[in-house]
Amino acid sequence: MGILKLFGGDRLSAAEDAQRDAADHRFFEDHGGATSEIDVHVSVSRARKVPVVRNCLSLLAGSVAGLENGVFRRVGEDRVERRVDHPVAKLLRNPNPRQTGFDFIYQMVDDLCAEGDFYAEKVFEGGEVVALWRMEPHRVVVEELADLRERRYRFRDRWGRERILLADEVWHIALPPLMDDLKGTSPILVDGREAVAVAIALQRYANTLFKNDATPAYAFSMEGHFADAESKENWTRSMLRRLTGRRRHQPMALEYGMKPHRLGLTAEEAQFLETRKELWLDLARLWRVPPHKVGILDRATFSNIEHQSLEFVTDTLRPILELIERSVGKFLLDLPDEYFEFNVESLLRGDIKARYEAYSIARQWGWMSVNDVLRMEHRNGIGPAGDRYMEPLNMVPVGAGAEERKPEQREAIDKSIAFLRGSVGGKKGKPRLELVKNAA
Structure with a gap:
């Protein structure tokens, strides 16, 4: 309610x-929200107060928002060029006066993973989209026009003003599978409602328990009995004053041969360690987040964490990236040879030794140049000389013989000899020059 x-x-x-x-x-x-089977109300704002839910949402949103992205155009069959000055590229770098590109994409992924939908109002100027303003998902009602099979969006802002926007005025990304072919499916409110409800119930119970200092209840046994009910009631009230409130840690004297028996939870049980761990795993599965990303390191080793990190990119992030990329291409880009793409190479990079070994292999086999390597490391190139590609001497194109390679080799040697003639002089330089001639 x-x-x-x-x-x-x-x-x-x-x-x-x-x-x-x-x-x-x-x-x-x-x-908003919905009530679960255990009679706990689940809403997105309440679910965010569960640490593992907040951790998963911030992990996904931050991982995607931090990726380099851009608009590209296909030039021929095997060549692609980046369109840095493309209007859509500029728009996603600076979507509106309040947000940066990082903020905007972070909020986009957060809405998709929490609410199941992302909405942004398009601002047009001269027929082009010049700004994108996020619309809070819970304030948007999607309606379908039966005659035209078109959608429209009824949006009520925080001041209570209602507006109706047509499909061309709203950028809508829905997380599959769609509900009624209109809205996406919320992992919190639909698929994971019961798991989130258990987490909320456990958190609420733990808060109540620790509010009372997590002190277990006591039972007292005695050989005799009280004289009457009033004496028993008075003694019980006295014990309650001593066992609760600020006096609960003070010493007491027991009479009538009484012996205390401690009931309730142990310190380990009071923390619900095993229950919380299993619950965290269930919640992480909602977004396919690896356990070590939410702090569960019981079975983590160096090798399997590295493998799980790769799976995080390919199995967890890739569907979200594809969803956003295809939506940008369909609703923001005009030309069929243009596309939007995130660069996930920064997430797949290994340690420095593994990277340099991979660069060395690529350089030796001739499919990466020095400038290509430096570009991958986000460093400046060394000029035109860095664009040259190497070809192994023991590898030649099919059908090419040694005679076809001699002119190029002779030209390179002649250039070396000419260089030495111009730079080496005197008697001391002659043996070195003769050595080069003999080698030629």
Whole structure:
């Protein structure tokens, strides 16, 4: 039940009004969401207060937002050029006066992974989109026009003003599978509602337990019995004063041969270690996040963490990246030979030794140049000389013989001899020059 019903935003029926209970915590829950089978209200804002949920959402959003991206155009069959000055590339780098490109994409992924939908209003100028403004998903109602098979969006802003936007005025990305072919599926409110509800219930129970100092209850045994019920009641009240509140750690004297017996949870049980761990795994599975990313390192080793990091890119991030890339291509780009792409190479890079070994192999086999390597390391090139590609001497194109290679080899040797003649002089330089001639 939403708090807005108190102010007439969504009026209660007469039956609901008669049955409502102001002492029920659900009466004051956040607007929206749904109630689970264990009678816990689940909303996106409440789910964010569960640490592992917040960790998964921030991990996914930050990982995608930090990736380099751009608009590319296919030039021929085997060549691609980056369009740095493309209007869409500029738009995603600076979507609106308030947000940077990082902020905008971070919020986009967060909305997709939490709400299941991302909405942005397009601002046009001269027929081109010049700005994108995010629309809060829970404030948007998607409607389908039956006659035209088109969508429209009813948006109520935080000041209560309602506007209706057509499909061309809104950039909408929906997380599959779609509900009624209109909206995406929220991992929190739909697929993971019960798991999130258990996490909320466990968190609430733990808070109540530790609010009372997590002190287990006690039972007292005695050989005799109290004289009457009033004496028993007085003794019980006295024990409650000593066992609760600020006096609960003070010493006490027991009479009548009483012996205390401690009941309840041990320190380990009070922390719900095993329950929390299994619950964290279930929540991480909602977004296919590897366990070590949410702090579960019980079975983690160096080798399997490296493998899981690769799986995080290919199995977890790649579907989200593909979803955004295809949406940009369909709704923002015009030409069929243009496309938008994220660069995930920074997430797949190994340690410095592995990278340099890979560069060495690529350089020796002739499919990367020095400038290509430096570009991969985000360093400046060394000029035109760095664009040359090497070819192994023991590898030649099919059908080419040694005679076809001699002119190029002779030209290179002649240039070396000419260089030595111009730079080496005197008697001391002659043996070195003769050595080069003999080698030629």
